[in-house]
Amino acid sequence: MTEDWVIDAFGARWSLDTRALPRPERDRLHVLWGRCRVPGAAAGDEGVLPFPVSTSDPYAVSRAVTLASLRRRRGSALLLHAVGLSERERAVALVGASGAGKSTAAMVLGRHFGYLSDETVAVEADGRVTPYPKPVSVVTDPATPWEKHELSPDELGLREVTGTAHLHGLVVLERDPAHEAPELVELPLVDALLATIAQSSSLPLLERPLHRLAGLASASGGPYVLRYREIGDCVELVRGLLDGTTERQRGRPRAPWTSTPGTPCTSPVPNSPIPPLRTDTPVPNSPIPPLRTDTPVMRAPWVDAVHGEGGTLVLVGDTQVRLGPVGEVVWRLADRRVTVSEATAAVVRALGAHPEADRLVAEGVDAMIGSGVLQPG
Secondary structure (H helix, E strand, O other): OOOOEEEEEOOEEEEEEOOOOOHHHHHHHHHHOHHHEOOOOOOOOOOEEEEEOOOOOHHHHHHHHHHHHHHHHOOOOEEEEEEEEEEOOEEEEEEOOOOOOHHHHHHHHOOOOEEEEOOEEEEOOOOEEEOOOOOEEEEOOOOOOOOEEEEOOOOOOOEOOOOOOEEEEEEEEEEOOOOOOOEEEEOOHHHHHHHHHOOEEOHHHOOOHHHHHHHHHOHHHOOEEEEEOOHHHHHHHHHHHHHOHHHHHHOOOOOOOEEEEOOOOOOOOOOOOOOOOEOOOOOOOOOOOOOOOOOEEEEOOOOEEEEEOOEEEEEEOOEEEEEOHHHHHHHHHOOOOEEHHHHHHHHHHHHOOOOOHHHHHHHHHHHHHHOOOEEEO
């Protein structure tokens, strides 16, 4: 491998400097990263940064390249921890937490469809997916899942991508050994957003991040959850997403969704660690003064919000807060200063009378202040 061996990792180009490695290890990296290589590119080209390789562990190299590329691409692309597959101009992202079977899905389904990535699906502003056909990271011993073996896409017989593909489906993977027949089921939008956000990087740095994610998730009649026992049984279900059959067969539109833009998030300090998005809604330990009926409240600053199937999801900084029916009414009303009694009256008008409406709304407002969605006015 020469000094000018340049790879493209979902839009981040690196010149791999492997001079510190013995020849066999260098040659092995050459095999593993062959599909990411940029022919004719050189170390001095614009946009190509040096990447010194000091370890002969292929998995360590893979992780380092991915993390460094995530830092370079944050704020410029939607970055999902997902499997990417394509068929001609259409792509699908299979999102799942660790243990959901993403690597196995990449190895099995990648023999039937174009292999975009087993690790990171980068979606550009126009919906285009930037490929990252890195070596597949395979767990060889379930007792030590953090130790992985790397195999190249060619060694696994994975199909090459042909042309440019745009994302037309977002699927949450849910592996269940007790699930006999695989099924692709519609998933409420907010449920899908929460599952996907947990597997994303630097989402708040994008413009209108929840709006953008909801639009992608709603493609092809989605979002969906794929429940399965063996991923090999899911080939035709995935094919239906990629050729449009699934959307045509559904034959009915999903419930509409809307969004409310907030204030864009500013970029963190360059080269700082990428913090994972928090999926909880913590309440501060310090006591909040009791609310009176004439206490004014209003929305706290937020990044973006989506309203659709499953409720309302508000992104406050890097924290997602899901609102139920009472919270939705109050948050919509609180675009201006509103008292707790006014909020209670609005909830009763929207949801009907309740003997404990005063208490329930006051507690709800209290919780919304604690989670950062509202602030005292």
